[in-house]
Amino acid sequence: xxxxxxxxxxxxxxxxxxxxxxxxxxxxxxxxxxxxxxxxxxxxxxxxxxxxxxxxxxxxxxxxxxxxxxxxxxxxxxxxxxxxxxxxxxxxxxxxxxxxxxxxxxxxxxxxxxxxxxxxxxxxxxxxxxxxxxxxxxxxxxxxxxxxxxxx
Amino acid sequence: xxxxxxxxxxxxxxxxxxxxxxxxxxxxxxxxxxxxxxxxxxxxxxxxxxxxxxxxxxxxxxxxxxxxxxxxxxxxxxxxxxxxxxxxxxxxxxxxxxxxxxxxxxxxxxxxxxxxxxxxxxxxxxxxxxxxxxxxxxxxxxxxxxxxxxxxxxxxxxxxxxxxxxxxxxxxxxxxxxxxxxxxxxxxxxxxxxxxxxxxxxxxxxxxxxxxxxxxxxxxxxxxxxxxxxxxxxxxxxxxxxxxxxxxxxxxxxxxxxxxxxxxxxxxxxxxxxxxxxxxxxxxxxxxxxxxxxxxxxxxxxxxxxxxxxxxxxxxxxxxxxxxxxxxxxxxxxxxxxxxxxxxxxxxxxxxxxxxxxxxxxxxxxxxxxxxxxxxxxxxxxx
Ligand SMILES: [Zn+2]
Ligand SMILES: [Zn+2]
Numbered sequence: 006x007x008x009x010x011x012x013x014x015x016x017x018x019x020x021x022x023x024x025x026x027x028x029x030x031x032x033x034x035x036x037x038x039x040x041x042x043x044x045x046x047x048x049x050x051x052x053x054x055x056x057x058x059x060x061x062x063x064x065x066x067x068x069x070x071x072x073x074x075x076x077x078x079x080x081x082x083x084x085x086x087x088x089x090x091x092x093x094x095x096x097x098x099x100x101x102x103x104x105x106x107x108x109x110x111x112x113x114x115x116x117x118x119x120x121x122x123x124x125x126x127x128x129x130x131x132x133x134x135x136x137x138x139x140x141x142x143x144x145x146x147x148x149x150x151x152x153x154x155x156x157x
Numbered sequence: 158x159x160x161x162x163x164x165x166x167x168x169x170x171x172x173x174x175x176x177x178x179x180x181x182x183x184x185x186x187x188x189x190x191x192x193x194x195x196x197x198x199x200x201x202x203x204x205x206x207x208x209x210x211x212x213x214x215x216x217x218x219x220x221x222x223x224x225x226x227x228x229x230x231x232x233x234x235x236x237x238x239x240x241x242x243x244x245x246x247x248x249x250x251x252x253x254x255x256x257x258x259x260x261x262x263x264x265x266x267x268x269x270x271x272x273x274x275x276x277x278x279x280x281x282x283x284x285x286x287x288x289x290x291x292x293x294x295x296x297x298x299x300x301x302x303x304x305x306x307x308x309x310x311x312x313x314x315x316x317x318x319x320x321x322x323x324x325x326x327x328x329x330x331x332x333x334x335x336x337x338x339x340x341x342x343x344x345x346x347x348x349x350x351x352x353x354x355x356x357x358x359x360x361x362x363x364x365x366x367x368x369x370x371x372x373x374x375x376x377x378x379x380x381x382x383x384x385x386x387x388x389x390x391x392x393x394x395x396x397x398x399x400x401x402x403x404x405x406x407x408x409x410x411x412x413x414x415x416x417x418x419x420x421x422x423x424x425x426x427x428x429x430x431x432x433x434x435x436x437x438x439x440x441x442x443x444x445x446x447x448x449x450x451x452x453x454x455x456x457x458x459x460x461x462x463x464x465x466x467x468x469x470x471x472x473x474x475x476x477x478x479x480x481x482x483x484x485x486x487x488x489x490x491x492x493x494x495x496x497x498x499x500x501x502x503x504x505x506x507x508x509x510x511x512x513x514x515x516x517x518x519x520x521x522x523x524x525x526x527x528x529x530x531x532x533x534x535x536x537x538x539x540x
Pocket of ligand 2: 251
């Protein structure tokens with residue numbers, strides 16, 4: 006019994022010695038400061054369940070006056086969500102279709118990627134609309150002036 | 158207010174948009190004092206994250222001053238200076254209660270793959286980010302940490318994401334003392350992973366990248382050995398050779414889906430979109446690490462899939478660990494490391510810009526020009 010304990014102790018000792026030898030002599034301030042797992046904030050990965058400091062329950066549900074999508078694999082809306090850039094136009098329709106599929110379906114993501122490209126084109130089109138007629142008018146006016154000047 | 162907005166792949170501009178408002182009694186509104194540009198913002202810029210809508214304001218790494226509080230907020234008041242975790246976490250759900258705030262289930266209706274995140278597309282909840290004059294911060298009593306009076310915003314700015322993310326990357330490598338660690342990616346997160354590996358008692362730390370300035374910075378800042386994968390024939394064999402032919406004990410992927418190094422993955426993932434980006438680095442990690450070793454993933458990959466050699470990982474008996482960072486739990490300890498001088502987080506800032514210059518900052522950072530490691534915006538001036 007004694008020998009076994011001694012052996013274990015000796016083994017542990019040589020192990021820790023090996024570790025210390027392997028430790029670098031690096032000019033890093035505080036090297037090995039967090040060698041002890043207990044000094045690492047993420048160990049163990051899952052803590053004993055308890056509400057975090059400052060948390061308040063139950064959480065009042067947020068209201069939105071714009072459409073906010075939830076993917077079909079989720080039962081209900083979470084109490085808090087973002088309301089930025091509400092869906093609109095054809096990209097909005099496509100996004101609605103995408104969120105009709107649960108998020109573990111590839112088509113959920115594929116339709117979203119297509120919607121993203123459509124969104125960019127819709128946006129460019131919308132932006133160019135007020136400029137379109139103005140540009141045409143400018144070109145026509147410029148052309149007329151040019152013709153008049155070159156005739157003179 | 159003025160805010161950076163997404164206009165389509167490779168295009169961002171600064172424009173006027175409505176000020177954010179309190180939308181939930183646990184919200185606050187912050188006047189943003191500093192907002193960093195993150196490597197993962199480039200995935201958004203390049204149009205790789207599904208449901209990135211035109212008009213979206215990016216930015217998930219910021220500090221600010223409280224200017225308005227919702228009626229249920231009790232821990233913060235007007236004028237408080239705070240640094241905010243990139244995760245939006247309720248503090249009470251199944252995951253938050255266990256410390257997994259990066260997996261909160263109460264802040265993102267769009268997908269179960271992530272919690273709510275500031276300025277990171279509608280796939281992470283559709284919240285506008287902090288690269289703006291003002292930002293809405295939900296669950297304000299849970300996430301934000303007050304900045305100590307004697308510390309400036311830039312010193313603690315990186316507690317919002319990259320320092321905790323890098324630290325968790327090293328932590329998931331399960332370093333017990335003396336281990337050999339290879340960190341792929343000498344960007345901001347990789348740098349903090351290297352520093353953290355030393356803090357945990359690693360025996361040898363090697364950085365792998367292809368940008369010479371970044372490797373030089375890593376060698377100086379994190380005191381690591383460096384390997385430029387473009388200068389060796391086969392990076393996997395080269396690294397195995399550096400560690401007795403077996404490979405290191407731990408490999409960390411601090412790169413994610415826009416990796417250089419494999420034409421095949423770039424064509425399949427970034428060109429043809431047949432996989433979610435290029436998992437080149439993850440493949441290198443699995444092939445490089447010794448049998449029974451740990452692979453830790455902090456690089457970002459998108460849904461729905463990637464081609465990775467999972468059979469090799471199984472046959473080598475690897476432990477693969479990964480997660481979005483649970484930022485909140487790391488803040489107090491890492492603040493101590495900053496305060497004690499063990500880690501000078503601010504030292505990685507190479508470029509400072511005004512908000513109006515944000516598009517220029519994005520392009521400089523994306524092209525890794527001018528020795529750029531980390532860009533920080535000051536929406537209300539650098540005072
Ligand atoms: Zn980030
Ligand atoms: Zn939660």
